[in-house]
Amino acid sequence: MTCVFLPVTLFAQQIKKPNVIVIMADDIGYGDLSCYGEKAIHTPNVEKLANQGVRFIDAHSVAATSTPSRYSFLTGHYAWRRTDTGVAPGDAGMIIRPEQYTVADLFKGAGYVTGAVGKWHLGMGDKTGEQDWNELITPGLKDIGFDYSYIMAATGDRVPCVWVENGSVVDLDSEDPIYVSYKTPFHGEPLGKTHPELLTLMKPSPDHGHDQAIVNGISRIGYMKGGKKALWKDENINDSIVAHGLAFIERNKEHPFFLYFATNDVHVPRVPHPRFAGKSGMGARGDALIEFDWTVGQVMETLERLGLRENTLIVLTSDNGPVVDDGYQDQAVELLGEHRPWGAYRGGKYSSFEAGTRIPFIVSYPGKVKEGVSKALVSQVDFLASMSELLGVSLTCDQKKDSQEQLSTWYGKDKKGRDYVVEQAGSLAVSDGEWKYISPSDKKSYEKLTNTELGNAPQDQLYFLKKDIGEKNNLAGRYPEKIKAFQRILELEKSK
Ligand code: NG6
Ligand code: CA
Numbered sequence: 001m002t003c004v005f006l007p008v009t010l011f012a013q014q015i016k017k018p019n020v021i022v023i024m025a026d027d028i029g030y031g032d033l034s035c036y037g038e039k040a041i042h043t044p045n046v047e048k049l050a051n052q053g054v055r056f057i058d059a060h061s062v063a064a065t066s067t068p069s070r071y072s073f074l075t076g077h078y079a080w081r082r083t084d085t086g087v088a089p090g091d092a093g094m095i096i097r098p099e100q101y102t103v104a105d106l107f108k109g110a111g112y113v114t115g116a117v118g119k120w121h122l123g124m125g126d127k128t129g130e131q132d133w134n135e136l137i138t139p140g141l142k143d144i145g146f147d148y149s150y151i152m153a154a155t156g157d158r159v160p161c162v163w164v165e166n167g168s169v170v171d172l173d174s175e176d177p178i179y180v181s182y183k184t185p186f187h188g189e190p191l192g193k194t195h196p197e198l199l200t201l202m203k204p205s206p207d208h209g210h211d212q213a214i215v216n217g218i219s220r221i222g223y224m225k226g227g228k229k230a231l232w233k234d235e236n237i238n239d240s241i242v243a244h245g246l247a248f249i250e251r252n253k254e255h256p257f258f259l260y261f262a263t264n265d266v267h268v269p270r271v272p273h274p275r276f277a278g279k280s281g282m283g284a285r286g287d288a289l290i291e292f293d294w295t296v297g298q299v300m301e302t303l304e305r306l307g308l309r310e311n312t313l314i315v316l317t318s319d320n321g322p323v324v325d326d327g328y329q330d331q332a333v334e335l336l337g338e339h340r341p342w343g344a345y346r347g348g349k350y351s352s353f354e355a356g357t358r359i360p361f362i363v364s365y366p367g368k369v370k371e372g373v374s375k376a377l378v379s380q381v382d383f384l385a386s387m388s389e390l391l392g393v394s395l396t397c398d399q400k401k402d403s404q405e406q407l408s409t410w411y412g413k414d415k416k417g418r419d420y421v422v423e424q425a426g427s428l429a430v431s432d433g434e435w436k437y438i439s440p441s442d443k444k445s446y447e448k449l450t451n452t453e454l455g456n457a458p459q460d461q462l463y464f465l466k467k468d469i470g471e472k473n474n475l476a477g478r479y480p481e482k483i484k485a486f487q488r489i490l491e492l493e494k495s496k
Helices: 009-014 044-051 066-075 103-109 234-251 283-305 380-391 480-495
Strands: 019-025 053-060 113-119 148-152 163-165 179-181 223-225 257-262 312-318 361-364 372-379 421-424 428-431 435-438 461-464
Touching: 019 066, 019 283, 019 380, 044 053, 044 283, 044 312, 044 361, 066 103, 066 380, 103 113, 103 257, 103 380, 113 234, 148 234, 234 257, 234 283, 283 312, 312 380, 372 380, 372 421, 428 480, 435 480, 461 480
Parallel strands: 019 257, 019 312, 053 372, 113 148, 113 257
Antiparallel strands: 053 361, 148 163, 179 223, 312 361, 421 428, 428 435, 435 461
16 A cells, blocks of 8 residues: 655644653553443543543554554554563563654654653563663663653563663662562562562462462562662652653743653552552452542642643553453452443453453543544554644554544544544454454453453454443354455555
């Protein structure tokens, strides 16, 4: 397929450079926010944001787990084009290499100050397992366009449990160096599996495997030793993210900025600050959702206080669908009650069924975006090209690759959006909004650990989403032509 430059100056001519903030939640599902219709949870700040913008009901992350989803969001390239973009360990080398164009490069090139705060999960340093955590870790986010970064290398449940600011571990004591390994335990360091009596804050769920290094009374994935002063306190993770995100906004109030603000909520281990304890009645997972909502309120209040709200475009979304038990005994399952994190959809995180990638997606830009609800088909991979449209920057085909200029859709004006979205989980799936095709997979069809239907099957699956949003009736046998058409789409995408 040929790639042509589109006239991109339309929006750019009309506006002063807006600030852009992406609030990227972790594992928050379609039904986890009250503006998406679920009654058991109350998230008023997100509701307010949704009322000041467009709320999309058919928006998708590119993948049903974090690393490939975020890779695609930040680069405009489908992660499945590479084989090394699966869920990354905490000692992964930089997955987005310095030569690759990113959304941060786009904003930086347009004169913005760029920042990334919170969960990263896309690797740091040159090679997996070879970082020296006691030195400046390079390459880092600076090399892919971020002027400022304050991040956790991977996830809350993976070592190292430290903050990395502009490539250096925060609060590191040179007398107590940090060592990290995903291969061998460190001699003399207690592990979750050998010292369960030390798991004072949270225990892992049986068989999930979060039973290695113990930090703050919680066992994690991976081994680490040292760096005691630098270790984060789980209950303060969100406050640290908020403080650094808001400080970035404050520092740059006079200058256009792009902030990738990635919360740890509601990923495991879920340890919201005690001031949110019991607020949801649903245990730690629900309380983490309330903490997330508070966080969104903090961002909005700060923008209002600084007089920046009008000129700031906010995208609020999540990296993948929801999961209830993702490895720790935090009572999320027992206390879930009537709440449906996946809304009306089937599956969840890790799944090819809709709840894997159909995520909350809100675009708010007061005065510019047409407020309301949009049914348009949206993919997060379009962030790059849509922002290039906003900024009036022409991208090469290589730079934008899979990313389409969809600004008019994101502004709530174009009601159709994409022709189709590609969803990645156990195999690739394609949805055109009405029909959905899931290509055959030889992987397990049901994940017992997380109690999630993964949607993997050795045969083709075809669902008529328009009438069957729960993906219950596989119509593959009845519509061979439809299957062929979707297979052609996937072949075309793969050949790009
Ligand atoms: C899985 C972990 C899960 C979570 C996930 C990554 C096990 C059994 N489960 O491998 O707990 O960490 O990876 O989540 O190890 S994500 O949202 O960052 O993709
Ligand atoms: Ca995630």
